[in-house]
Amino acid sequence: MPVRARHFDTPEKGDRAQCQAEREKAQQASTFARRLLPRGAAVALSDLGRDRYGRLLATVTLPDGTNIAVQMIGAGLARPYEGGRKQGWCAPFGAP
DSSP states (O other): OOOEESSEEOOOOGGGOSSHHHHHHHHHHHHHHHHHSOTTOOOEEEEEEEOTTSOEEEEEEOTTSOBHHHHHHHTTSOEEOOSSSOOOSSGGGOOO
């Protein structure tokens, strides 16, 4: 079952991206997340809930005990996010 991880926001991929820089940063974030969470990896889920679209939300703790949000933000591939309006990804990386 897919889970949307809490506490961070990543750039949008594909047609949802606002500029090429956002698409590129999204690809980097996806690659990094796949390395952190290889298929079949055991993770701990806590703080379960649903977002306004009904998707499952959870704080995701990796097998080594670290929070995926901390790893993604620390790598510069995500920003802290606790709901509300999101900051765009294009301005810091260049115009569309």
